[in-house]
Each structure stands twice: as structure tokens, then as C-alpha cells.
Amino acid sequence: MYSPDKLPLLKQSLSMLARQLRPQDRVSIVAYAGSAGLVLPPTTGDRQGEILAALEQLQAGGSTNGGEGIQLAYAMARQAFVEDGVNRVILATDGDFNVGTVDQNSLETLVADQRQSGIALTTLGFGRGNYNDALAEKLANVGNGNHAYIDSAQEARKVLVEEMGSTLLTIAQDVKIQIEFNPAQVSEYRLIGYENRVLAREDFDNDKVDAGEIGAGHEVTALYELTPTGSGADRLPPLRYGAQAPSPAPGLDNEVAHLKLRYKRPGEDISRLIETPVRASQLASAPGPSLRFAAAVAGFADLLRGGSRFDGWGWDAVLAEARSMRGDDANGTRSGFEQLVQDARTLVDPDATAAVSR
Structure with missing residues (x-):
């Protein structure tokens, strides 16, 4: 110490x-x-x-x-x-x-x-x-x-x-998030990170199962990698006995996913449920700066694990994305992340040279 x-x-x-x-x-x-x-x-x-x-x-x-x-x-x-x-x-x-x-x-x-x-x-x-x-x-x-x-x-x-x-200051306890993707819209999906936070499906409705807490002003970002149905970009080979993509149920053809959130107010034992559909009409055509920066952070984490999960995302691409999304950065957090990526690169891949200049 x-x-x-x-x-x-x-x-x-x-x-x-x-x-x-x-x-x-x-x-x-x-x-x-x-x-x-x-x-x-x-x-x-x-x-x-x-x-x-x-x-x-x-x-x-x-x-x-x-x-x-x-x-x-x-x-x-x-x-x-x-x-x-x-x-x-x-x-x-x-x-x-x-x-x-x-x-x-x-x-x-x-x-x-x-x-x-x-x-x-x-x-x-x-x-x-x-x-x-x-x-x-x-x-x-x-x-x-x-x-x-x-x-x-x-x-x-x-x-x-x-x-x-x-x-x-905790404002919500045992917060659980569950998302169900519409197979008529999404053929494959993958949650990026949160391996130590994943709960069994049946635990979502079980108020005796402990989960995470949310503080005042706290934001949580979860990234999913999605493959649209019929896009031809599927990563996994088709199952021998797998069914074709189902036709959407009446009234659900515009839904990409259904989101559920459970939480307990501090001091309470019974959770409250919030749920809402995620419609295709609500999706933006391009991600905003914060989401793009979060994607750069996820790409960096993947590089630290060997870089096996993101096609085409090397050190240069992660640095370029982070720098282009730096924005105002009044407290220097994002520029600090860039320095962290560069420092890590010299340890993980010491023979590489940075191709992106400041």
C-alpha cells in the first residue's frame, strides 16, 4: 500500500x-x-x-x-x-x-x-x-x-x-433487463460483455434473485450485435433441423424486439415491471456519437481478449473511431481512453505501428 x-x-x-x-x-x-x-x-x-x-x-x-x-x-x-x-x-x-x-x-x-x-x-x-x-x-x-x-x-x-x-445514492435495486428479439426481424444476436451479469431466463421474474443497483444519474449501455433476417450476413451455419424464419404474428411485423425491465424501489421487496416494444420505425439510420464511442470501447475490450469477435476491427480502426467521436470532452475522459488504447497496444502488439495520426 x-x-x-x-x-x-x-x-x-x-x-x-x-x-x-x-x-x-x-x-x-x-x-x-x-x-x-x-x-x-x-x-x-x-x-x-x-x-x-x-x-x-x-x-x-x-x-x-x-x-x-x-x-x-x-x-x-x-x-x-x-x-x-x-x-x-x-x-x-x-x-x-x-x-x-x-x-x-x-x-x-x-x-x-x-x-x-x-x-x-x-x-x-x-x-x-x-x-x-x-x-x-x-x-x-x-x-x-x-x-x-x-x-x-x-x-x-x-x-x-x-x-x-x-x-x-441508490434509486433502484435488483434491476434486471430482458430483451426478446423478433426472429422475423433478427436471425442472430449477441450481447457484448456482461458475462458476469447474465441471469437465467427464469430468474427474471424471481424477486429472490439478487441483481444490480442503479444510482442517481447513472447510465447503463448494453451493446448487441444483430444480424437482420434475410441479410445474408449470418455468422452461424444453418441448423440441420432448424426452421425457416417465421412469419411475423399479426400486429408484430414492425417490432424488432420487446424490452422488459424489473426493479425494486429502495426498501421494497416486490419488483415493478416496465415493458415496451422496440419498433423498426423507432430505429435511427445511423448510430449517434455516444453509441459509436461505446462501440469503440467494446472493440478495445475485444482486442485485449485477442480480437476474435469483431471482423475488421484492429487497433487503427478502434483509435480512429474513438478520436472521431471525441466531441467536446470537457473532462478529458475520452482523450484519456485514446491514451489507454495506445498504451495497451504497445503491450499487446509491440511490433505494430500506429497508422492513425492525431
Whole structure:
């Protein structure tokens, strides 16, 4: 935790958050290096000097007793619990937990039990090396919270200042999305990404199955690759016993898909359903800048996996698409993505030369 991208960045990040606190807010700080200890008891947000001083006292230790630290953090959250307020534990970690409760299933059970009491869990990852991103994301998922990886002061400001509402204020729980494509319009489809979020079809209507949370102002983008029926662009060979594309049911010939969304309001146990058809007449003839940039991000992710799923999308094509869709980019997020692509390219394909100039 000594390196600049670990404890020093953690202090800087949480200091940004502390400066956003209001007098009615309460915060406590728990350290869990070796053994868990209380650094700051529940303190109101207007005592920022005390909060910042407590952050500055944090020191790196050897072992990481995350389980005991989480238990103490939840105890402090229960002590300072605000009825009808936002009650949340923020777990900042640079790696695996290596003493105390280290079994992932036990940690998930601990977090899931506390979730029932109305205290959510957000995880923030720092640094490289033994950092366990999968564990941090899983704990946030079962804790009705969210997860972010902080690698710079710019990212910390984005997550904890600019997007503080979506990071800390949950407005919908157990959000599930299900889409059914009309085979008369779509012969093949593929969801890009979200492999660790896929639910069984029967779990969509089951309110006992946990799903993701949505924060205030939070946006989620899901990309599907579609093959229009009769286009001749099918990737898969026809099935020996497969049927021909069915004729559309009466009144459904203009529908491309049917979208369903289930969610629970905070504190409720029964989900609410929103559903709507997606009609061909609603589709744009060309994607907008945000969707095109999202496609570039998806193409980059595919390149990191070996580049086997997107025909014709090499490093140059991804960079060209990202640069052409940069737009205003007031906070530098999109230009930062371009730099990330270039840095990754030198690691994944060091012999290649960039064919696209700035």
C-alpha cells in the first residue's frame, strides 16, 4: 500500500469525498492492516478538519484483515444509522485479504447479511499487483452497491465528486433487463460483455434473485450485435433441423424486439415491471456519437481478449473511431481512453505501428 497509486491516492481520493460532506452527514474510518482498528468514530460532515486529519494518519501495514475490517465498519455504520437515509460502507482495497476471514464465500455471506439491514457496500480498488478486482466487484454486487477502480486523481474526482450521486445514492435495486428479439426481424444476436451479469431466463421474474443497483444519474449501455433476417450476413451455419424464419404474428411485423425491465424501489421487496416494444420505425439510420464511442470501447475490450469477435476491427480502426467521436470532452475522459488504447497496444502488439495520426 506504500506506492503512489495506493495509499497516497486513496487519501487524496477520500479527501475529495470528505469535502463534499454536509453537516447532516456522518462518517467514520476503519483501518484493517493486520488487525482492524477504529481511526475515526462517527463524525458529522461539518467537522472536515478532523476527518481530513484522520485520513492523513492512515499508514500502510503488512497483512490485510479485510473480514474483520468489514465487520467493524458495519458496526460503525449501524451505530450512525440514519433512518430513511443513505447508509453505506465504502471498502477501499489494494489487494486480496490474507488474514482473518479470507474465504470468498464467507465474505459474501457476511456482506449479504448486512445488506438486509439497509447498509450497502461500495468497493474502491487501488493499485496493481495482488489486487483482486473480481472479489471487489462481487462483494459490491452482493452488498447492493457498486464498484470502481481508481487509478488517478482524475478518476477519483469523476467517481467521488462528479458522479457522487450515482456512486452513493441508490434509486433502484435488483434491476434486471430482458430483451426478446423478433426472429422475423433478427436471425442472430449477441450481447457484448456482461458475462458476469447474465441471469437465467427464469430468474427474471424471481424477486429472490439478487441483481444490480442503479444510482442517481447513472447510465447503463448494453451493446448487441444483430444480424437482420434475410441479410445474408449470418455468422452461424444453418441448423440441420432448424426452421425457416417465421412469419411475423399479426400486429408484430414492425417490432424488432420487446424490452422488459424489473426493479425494486429502495426498501421494497416486490419488483415493478416496465415493458415496451422496440419498433423498426423507432430505429435511427445511423448510430449517434455516444453509441459509436461505446462501440469503440467494446472493440478495445475485444482486442485485449485477442480480437476474435469483431471482423475488421484492429487497433487503427478502434483509435480512429474513438478520436472521431471525441466531441467536446470537457473532462478529458475520452482523450484519456485514446491514451489507454495506445498504451495497451504497445503491450499487446509491440511490433505494430500506429497508422492513425492525431
